[in-house]
Amino acid sequence: MYRALQINKDEAGYRTELKALDESALPEGDVTVEVAWSTLNYKDGLAITGKGPVVRKFPLTPGIDMAGTVLESSHPCWKPGDKVVLNGWGVGETHSGCLAQKVRLNGHWLVPLPPTFTERQAMAIGTAGYTAMLCVLALEKHGIKPTDGEILVTGANGGVGSVAIMLLAKLGYTVIASTGRPEEAAHLKALGASDIIDRKELSEPGKPLGKERWAGVIDSVGSTTLANACATTKYAGAVAACGLAGGADFPATVMPFILRGVTLYGIDSVMAPSAKRMEAWTRLARDLDVAKLEANTAEIGLAEAIDVGAKLLEGRVRGRVVVDVNRCVADVGT
Numbered sequence: 658m659y660r661a662l663q664i665n666k667d668e669a670g671y672r673t674e675l676k677a678l679d680e681s682a683l684p685e686g687d688v689t690v691e692v693a694w695s696t697l698n699y700k701d702g703l704a705i706t707g708k709g710p711v712v713r714k715f716p717l718t719p720g721i722d723m724a725g726t727v728l729e730s731s732h733p734c735w736k737p738g739d740k741v742v743l744n745g746w747g748v749g750e751t752h753s754g755c756l757a758q759k760v761r762l763n764g765h766w767l768v769p770l771p772p773t774f775t776e777r778q779a780m781a782i783g784t785a786g787y788t789a790m791l792c793v794l795a796l797e798k799h800g801i802k803p804t805d806g807e808i809l810v811t812g813a814n815g816g817v818g819s820v821a822i823m824l825l826a827k828l829g830y831t832v833i834a835s836t837g838r839p840e841e842a843a844h845l846k847a848l849g850a851s852d853i854i855d856r857k858e859l860s861e862p863g864k865p866l867g868k869e870r871w872a873g874v875i876d877s878v879g880s881t882t883l884a885n886a887c888a889t890t891k892y893a894g895a896v897a898a899c900g901l902a903g904g905a906d907f908p909a910t911v912m913p914f915i916l917r918g919v920t921l922y923g924i925d926s927v928m929a930p931s932a933k934r935m936e937a938w939t940r941l942a943r944d945l946d947v948a949k950l951e952a953n954t955a956e957i958g959l960a961e962a963i964d965v966g967a968k969l970l971e972g973r974v975r976g977r978v979v980v981d982v983n984r985c986v987a988d989v990g991t
């Protein structure tokens with residue numbers, strides 16, 4: 658038996674519960690992992706609450722991320738005892754996921770735990786932090802240098818935004834953090850933001866082109882925020898778009914692209930190929946300030962993940978949340 662969150666949808670409605678499951682509930686896969694830590698991402702909040710169509714088969718265990726130790730493997734790359742990390746690949750959406758003490762996966766989805774990080778630190782990064790790194794890599798590959806000017810990070814108190822601030826600051830960029838929580842300004846500055854702007858400056862409909870300000874942008878909000886960010890990006894600058902916390906629409910014009918040569922990069926972490934993941938994790942190991950990461954991370958047990966997943970969607974969680982899958986399970990019957 659192992660403990661896991663389980664989502665069901667039937668005549669009794671959509672619900673997520675902490676359960677004790679038999680090993681027969683583990684899905685197909687060639688590697689079985691004992692999960693040490695998982696985490697909560699925006700997508701996990703959508704899955705746990707049912708507020709977004711993330712889960713596509715039932716019953717299913719949510720959780721798109723984990724760090725743990727291989728228990729059994731018939732995959733050539735992994736053997737029992739190996740420390741591994743999983744991000745995405747549809748786990749927690751179509752394949753039972755990582756908010757559990759055990760998970761069974763396809764070996765080619767896994768990456769080795771970078772030796773720099775503990776399992777808990779890897780989950781303090783999680784998909785949010787790995788996506789922030791993918792965004793930073795996109796801006797770097799575009800050729801944006803710290804001397805080119807300010808980088809805007811939207812959704813600054815969120816998982817993606819907060820890790821993006823840490824990474825950019827460590828790399829020498831000047832970061833302007835857009836947030837709806839100005840009371841967190843001191844925290845954002847401690848992570849590395851040079852200044853804070855109110856997210857209302859970007860969320861109201863704006864002009865097709867505004868005053869050029871940003872050398873680059875990392876946006877996890879979407880909608881009018883993304884449109885305004887593009888409209889205020891400097892000539893030949895770039896915007897890395899990865900999220901929809903403010904909406905999935907994109908009410909923009911082509912003007913920034915055709916008159917200022919602005920480039921809009923789409924960032925996907927879920928199906929990113931292994932080489933890209935390895936590059937991102939290698940860079941995270943080099944460029945992330947672990948002390949700042951700890952200061953940006955809260956810890957909960959598996960049972961609490963149901964409530965905290967709902968709070969995350971309401972924008973009431975700051976930074977990252979790690980989930981100890983072995984904590985707060987004693988109250989569950991088998």
Ligand code: NDP
Pocket residue numbers: 698699700784785788811812813814815816817818835836837838856860877878882898899900901902903904924925926927969970972974976
């Ligand atoms: P979080 O919930 O941790 O953070 C989102 C942040 O966005 C909030 O903290 C808040 O920041 C801001 N925000 C929330 N609601 C609104 C709103 N209505 N309007 C404007 N800003 C808002 O989520 P994550 O950082 O984990 O993820 C952010 C987005 O990125 C999500 O849409 C997620 O699905 C997406 N994502 C995409 C990935 C990909 O592969 N493309 C991978 C990971 C995430 P503040 O309080 O500072 O304003």
